[in-house]
Amino acid sequence: MGTRDAQDTDWEGVRLHVVSGKGGTGKTTVAAALALALAAGGRKVLLVEVEGRQGIAQIFDLPPLPYEERKIAVAPDGGDVYALAIDPEAAMLDYLEMFYGMKRMGKALTRIGVVDFATTIAPGLRDVLVTGKTSEAVRRRDPRTGTRVYDAVVMDAPPTGRIVRFLNVTQEIAGLARVGPIRHHADLVRGVLTSPETAVHFVTLLEEMPVQETLDGIAELRETKLPVGGIFINMVRPAGLPDAALEAAFQGRFDTAELAAGLKAAGLAERTGDAGPLAEALTKEIAEHARRVELENQERETLASVGTPRYDLPLLPDGADLAGLYELAEALRAQGAA
């Protein structure tokens, strides 16, 4: 972590960025900002959504995205961000066409419920099709030039509780297919997901639950030999007070009389005595704030113990609107995440 040259990133050679984390911590927001950051300076990045919730469209203020790659944003200094909302049913038909040359058959199968089978009875197969579609985009080359079509692919992935199952494709289809094209396909996908070209990142807040989920997720990934990426600490609030004042407030030694005098000097009270109640109330709030900062610092230390790169993303006062996404992208670039 730390400020560095724009060219110099912590994830040199990584082409698939999988973004997981506890629900509601900002996975979709961070995935979008990371895609913008990676595209900066003229690169081409695909942002993939896998849960059919149209989160990308919402965040970029667009109508629902079709199951089709399309350009949705221009990055700082002129790169392109494309988006794809993967539809597992359509991915199933793609798959049948690709491996069995049976698109028409696939359409007939839809009616008789094979797609239902794949999406509800055998969710493992559904996951393989979704990760398969993503891996295909990672590997895809321009037929004329032979170069990769996308410089990077960013996936807005399922939350921590489901991420390892989702990515552990070989395991998932083990009961379904030991040999044959599905197995071969799963092995191909696994090859991409476990390679140094992939990094699985976690978004967290400086709170106990999301931090614990991050630690659990990282431990599980390591056990499964999936590549652990970085930790994105989202919605970071500025400390607001100097360390010494926080320390004093945390220990209950904050000087309320001095604050009252300060309030008076600033014209916020007629006489020093009038500032008393206000200073008392503020002192309580400052103590509360100091306790929160202390807890946040403890969570930071816990995250540091994991030993992966960490990046801070500020709490955007106006929420994660489009301008906010560019601000987050800039913060990611400045810290070497892209």
Ligand SMILES: Nc1ncnc2c1ncn2[C@@H]1O[C@H](COP(=O)(O)OP(=O)(O)OP(=O)(O)O)[C@@H](O)[C@H]1O
């Ligand atoms: N840095 C930030 N500053 C302010 N608001 C933010 C920030 N990051 C995310 N948000 C807001 O927090 C909410 C949750 O973000 P987001 O949808 O990205 O989370 P998620 O992890 O994808 O959620 P889910 O688990 O439902 O998919 C959104 O309203 C978003 O605008």
Ligand SMILES: [Mg+2]
């Ligand atoms: Mg989301």
